Amino acid sequence: MSIPRTPLLLGLAGLLPFLWGALTVLRPDLGLWTAQNIGPRFAGPYVGLFYGAVILSFMSGVLWGFATRLSGAQATSGYVLSVLPALWAFFMTGGGPATAAIYLIIGFIGLLGLDWLFWRYGVAPEWWMQLRVLLTVIVVACLGVGVFP
Numbered sequence: 001m002s003i004p005r006t007p008l009l010l011g012l013a014g015l016l017p018f019l020w021g022a023l024t025v026l027r028p029d030l031g032l033w034t035a036q037n038i039g040p041r042f043a044g045p046y047v048g049l050f051y052g053a054v055i056l057s058f059m060s061g062v063l064w065g066f067a068t069r070l071s072g073a074q075a076t077s078g079y080v081l082s083v084l085p086a087l088w089a090f091f092m093t094g095g096g097p098a099t100a101a102i103y104l105i106i107g108f109i110g111l112l113g114l115d116w117l118f119w120r121y122g123v124a125p126e127w128w129m130q131l132r133v134l135l136t137v138i139v140v141a142c143l144g145v146g147v148f149p
Contacts, residue, residue, distance in 0.1 A: 018142035021048030045097040045146030052104040053089040060086035069123040
C-alpha cells in the first residue's frame with residue numbers, strides 16, 4: 001500500500017528543520033548568516049538537536065494513540081513503551097552537540113523499532129513503516145552531519 005499524500009507531505013515537511021540544520025553545518029557561511037539574522041538556535045547542529053527532541057516527544061504521543069487501540073497486557077506494554085522516546089529525548093540530549101546528536105540518532109533508531117512493534121500489533125496504518133523508514137533514514141543522516149561532518 002502506498003503512503004497517503006497528506007501524511008507523506010506533512011512528514012516530508014517535518015524534515016525541513018533537520019535538513020536546514022545539516023545544510024548550515026555543511027555551509028558555515030549560511031550557518032553564520034542564520035545565527036546572526038534569525039538566531040543561533042536555528043543554525044548548525046542546534047536546530048536539529050532541539051527539533052529532534054521535540055519530534056521524539058511528538059512521536060511518543062503518536063505511539064500513545066496507537067496504544068489506545070490495544071487491550072489487556074498489550075495495552076499496558078504499549079503505554080509504557082510509548083513514553084520512552086520522550087523520556088529518552090529529555091534525559092539523553094545533554095552533554096554537548098555531538099553527544100546529543102548521537103543519542104538522538106539512537107533514539108530515532110529505537111523509535112523505528114517501536115514503530116515496527118505497533119505496526120506489527122496491527123494498530124498503525126499499513127503504510128506506516130514505509131513512511132517511518134523513509135523519514136528516519138533522512139533524520140539520522142541529517143543528525144549525523146553534525147557528528148561526522
